Amino acid sequence: MSTTTSAARAQTVLGNDDWWRDAVVYQVYPRSFADGDGDGTGDLSGLRAKLPYLRKLGIDAIWLSPFYTSPLADGGYDVADYRDVDPRFGTLADFDAMIAYAHELDIRVIVDLVPNHCSDQHEWFQAALAAGPGSPERELFHFREGRGDLPPNDWESIFGGPAWTQTPDGQWYLHLFAPEQPDFNWDNPAVRAEFRDILRFWLDRGVDGFRIDVAHGMIKADGLPNVGKAGDERQVMMVGRGELPYFDQDGVHEIYREWRPILDSYPGGRMAVAEAWVPSPQRLARYIGRDELHQAFNFDFMMASWDADSFRTIIDKSLMEADLVGAPTTWVLSNHDKHRHVTRYGDGPVGLLRARTGTLLMLALPGSAYLYNGEELGLNEVLDLPDELREDPSFLRTGESRDGCRVPLPWGGTPADGFAFGPAGAAAPWLPQPASWAALTAEVQEDDPASTLNLYRQALAVRKSNPALGGGAVRWLAAPAGVLAFEREPGIVVVANLSKVPVSLDAFGGKALVTSGPLTETGELPVDTAVWLQR
Numbered sequence: 001m002s003t004t005t006s007a008a009r010a011q012t013v014l015g016n017d018d019w020w021r022d023a024v025v026y027q028v029y030p031r032s033f034a035d036g037d038g039d040g041t042g043d044l045s046g047l048r049a050k051l052p053y054l055r056k057l058g059i060d061a062i063w064l065s066p067f068y069t070s071p072l073a074d075g076g077y078d079v080a081d082y083r084d085v086d087p088r089f090g091t092l093a094d095f096d097a098m099i100a101y102a103h104e105l106d107i108r109v110i111v112d113l114v115p116n117h118c119s120d121q122h123e124w125f126q127a128a129l130a131a132g133p134g135s136p137e138r139e140l141f142h143f144r145e146g147r148g149d150l151p152p153n154d155w156e157s158i159f160g161g162p163a164w165t166q167t168p169d170g171q172w173y174l175h176l177f178a179p180e181q182p183d184f185n186w187d188n189p190a191v192r193a194e195f196r197d198i199l200r201f202w203l204d205r206g207v208d209g210f211r212i213d214v215a216h217g218m219i220k221a222d223g224l225p226n227v228g229k230a231g232d233e234r235q236v237m238m239v240g241r242g243e244l245p246y247f248d249q250d251g252v253h254e255i256y257r258e259w260r261p262i263l264d265s266y267p268g269g270r271m272a273v274a275e276a277w278v279p280s281p282q283r284l285a286r287y288i289g290r291d292e293l294h295q296a297f298n299f300d301f302m303m304a305s306w307d308a309d310s311f312r313t314i315i316d317k318s319l320m321e322a323d324l325v326g327a328p329t330t331w332v333l334s335n336h337d338k339h340r341h342v343t344r345y346g347d348g349p350v351g352l353l354r355a356r357t358g359t360l361l362m363l364a365l366p367g368s369a370y371l372y373n374g375e376e377l378g379l380n381e382v383l384d385l386p387d388e389l390r391e392d393p394s395f396l397r398t399g400e401s402r403d404g405c406r407v408p409l410p411w412g413g414t415p416a417d418g419f420a421f422g423p424a425g426a427a428a429p430w431l432p433q434p435a436s437w438a439a440l441t442a443e444v445q446e447d448d449p450a451s452t453l454n455l456y457r458q459a460l461a462v463r464k465s466n467p468a469l470g471g472g473a474v475r476w477l478a479a480p481a482g483v484l485a486f487e488r489e490p491g492i493v494v495v496a497n498l499s500k501v502p503v504s505l506d507a508f509g510g511k512a513l514v515t516s517g518p519l520t521e522t523g524e525l526p527v528d529t530a531v532w533l534q535r
């Protein structure tokens, strides 16, 4: 009648250094979060001004997507200077002020580190272009001669097209992503030394951790061999698949073994979370542990289809894998690379209710949860952006666009309040907000007890006052078809109705702590709704 899946770690009282194990981390996409200077682009002073809002929301940490000097050819994942802030986002002094205030409010700060590639405007790459073939400057990247008119090998870019671009002197350089993102040559000790130094630079400024971008990249197989796939079989995906010569190579672990002692040499539990797309939990486990990284993203939950079996299978699989990997898993429903979950679940009122239900499910699971800015407002994906405003480099090459989840957040009705919603004063946000968001601004939701913002606040407050929820086991309970029901250690029962009819809660008992939508007049749990019950 019930099964128990053990979590990675059943401990309920966490030491300070273990803060990340059950943390709720809020991803800030700096360009779109809050605009402090009214120029239509988000920035660090805007973020600083909104820290009390995040404190009230109840999150433990923020993860800041890249804010470094960048031409923004890939939204900042093309870094031109790893030790400075892009002027559009502010200055190093703004960063220092932001992190100091965050720490004052008990909010930790994780920053994005992009080690696989830089921007073509990075001074090293500019020097490599100028220095020409055979120079030591070119050794910092992967420059090669072509095969006649063809690129050096058959690798394809994740964003579409060949992974090589030819320079005027005839040589080609490797870029697994956009041509504006040349891959570093990690066989070169100077690259390794540079990144050790970059880590220290930000640790010295007080960051609590790093999100490692494309953590399974960096090392390429000796000789850059062909993948050998042609035609319709699109060779490039983010997943290493155990056969691609540019992902999940064994040599990448040497890098993490160099980084870990640096993290450990700072007090307070400095951590690193990997964005590593690898083919199996066994391969993932190799990235995690005492001498490498702390944790890795688990994107399976985000991929679940809206049915109870899909969620249950993925929850069980994720918890089993967390045991195998030896670190608590992460749960994610939305981020800057995927359509927002309101829209994935059907958009409109149905999508919103399901998104709220998915969030309640997620926040009751053991491990850490990563939220994406704006999901607490119930924002949908903006699907109808005019093509000429889209900036995602993959849109230009594949037609797939990640711009719709990057539309600036609607804060309120006045320009002084971050991204204004409405006409007066400040420059228009860098991507236009849909008119329907007038009903979703943080201002409108602030005092509405039924708002999505207040649902997140309520769920996070319950999670905070029941620290055992962040660890422990998931005990599945018998439930009607299409209904997910499980018990968590502090006597909290979670019921999510993904069936087609309302269900009675009588069999579960307890008092409702949080519900993703109203119960029926007779106290039943409506379709697409979830509840946390205290037994």
Ligand code: BGC
Pocket (backbone or CB within 6 Å): 074, 077, 078, 114, 177, 213, 214, 275, 336, 337
């Ligand atoms: C980031 C993307 C980025 C890519 C290249 C990904 O993992 O999440 O937004 O385009 O890395 O840096």
